[in-house]
Amino acid sequence: MxxxxxxxxxxxxxxxxxxxxxxxxxxxxxxxxxxxxxxxxxxxxxxxxxxxxxxxxxxxxxxxxxxxxxxxxxxxxxxxxxFELKAFDGMKECLEILKAHFLLSVVSGSDRLIVNGILDQLFPGIFDTVVTGDDVLNSKPHPDPFLKAVELLKVGKNECVVIENAVLGVEAAKRAEIYCIGVPTYVDPSKLDRADLIVGDHKKLMEHLLNLK
The missing domain is CATH 1.10.150.240 (Putative phosphatase; domain 2)
Structure with a gap:
C-alpha cells in the first residue's frame, strides 16, 4: 500500500x-x-x-x-x-490535495538553509520530513538521502514513491530500491531510463500523482 x-x-x-x-x-x-x-x-x-x-x-x-x-x-x-522564487504551476495545489492521502517528504542535495527557505515560502506546512545535502554524508547517487527519508517517515521502502528529475536522483532512488517516477525537466528523457516510469512534463506528473490517491 x-x-x-x-x-x-x-x-x-x-x-x-x-x-x-x-x-x-x-x-x-x-x-x-x-x-x-x-x-x-x-x-x-x-x-x-x-x-x-x-x-x-x-x-x-x-x-x-x-x-x-x-x-x-x-x-x-x-x-x-x-534567484527568483517560482514553484511550477499547479504544484502547491496538487501537494495540498495529496497531503490528505499521503505522507510527503523532500529530499534535496542543496544546503539546508536554501531548502528550508524555499519550502517555508512556497510550501509552508506541506512536508512531513525534509532531508538536505547537510543531513547525509553521501549524497545522490548514493541511496543514503532516500533511505534517511524512509527512516524519518517510518514507512517501508515498498510503501514509497520517489519523484525525480535528475540522473543522480533516479540512480539514488533505484539503489535505495524505491519505485521512481522520472520527469525530464532539464535533461533528455533517455538519461532517466533507470526510472520505473517517465512522464513527459509537470502537467502529466500531477495528473498521475492525483490518480494515485
Whole structure:
C-alpha cells in the first residue's frame, strides 16, 4: 500500500536549476575555470562536497588544487543575488490535495538553509520530513538521502514513491530500491531510463500523482 511520496526539490517543485547553474558558473569563472549548464544538470542532486570534484574535473582541472569552501561561498552569494522564487504551476495545489492521502517528504542535495527557505515560502506546512545535502554524508547517487527519508517517515521502502528529475536522483532512488517516477525537466528523457516510469512534463506528473490517491 502506498503511504508516502518523496519529492526532489529543484526541477520538481521549484524551477530553480537555471539559477543554480548560473551561480556555479560564476563561481567557477571567478576561480579561473569554465563549465557548461549541461555539466551542472548532470550532477544535479549531489551536495557540494560530492559534486564539486566532478565539476572541477569537467573543467579539466585537479580538484585538490582548489578550496571547496571558497567556490561554494561564491556560489551561495551569487545564487542568493539572482534567484527568483517560482514553484511550477499547479504544484502547491496538487501537494495540498495529496497531503490528505499521503505522507510527503523532500529530499534535496542543496544546503539546508536554501531548502528550508524555499519550502517555508512556497510550501509552508506541506512536508512531513525534509532531508538536505547537510543531513547525509553521501549524497545522490548514493541511496543514503532516500533511505534517511524512509527512516524519518517510518514507512517501508515498498510503501514509497520517489519523484525525480535528475540522473543522480533516479540512480539514488533505484539503489535505495524505491519505485521512481522520472520527469525530464532539464535533461533528455533517455538519461532517466533507470526510472520505473517517465512522464513527459509537470502537467502529466500531477495528473498521475492525483490518480494515485
Amino acid at each position: 502506498l503511504k508516502a511520496l518523496i519529492f526532489d526539490m529543484d526541477g520538481i517543485l521549484v524551477d530553480s536549476m537555471p539559477f543554480h547553474a548560473a551561480a556555479w558558473k560564476k563561481a567557477f569563472f571567478d576561480m579561473g575555470m569554465k563549465i557548461r549548464d549541461e555539466d551542472i544538470y548532470e550532477i544535479e542532486g549531489s551536495n557540494p562536497r560530492n559534486g564539486l570534484p566532478l565539476l572541477i574535473r569537467k573543467a579539466l582541472k585537479d580538484p585538490d588544487a582548489y578550496d571547496f569552501e571558497t567556490i561554494t561561498s561564491i556560489y551561495r552569494q551569487e545564487f542568493k543575488r539572482i
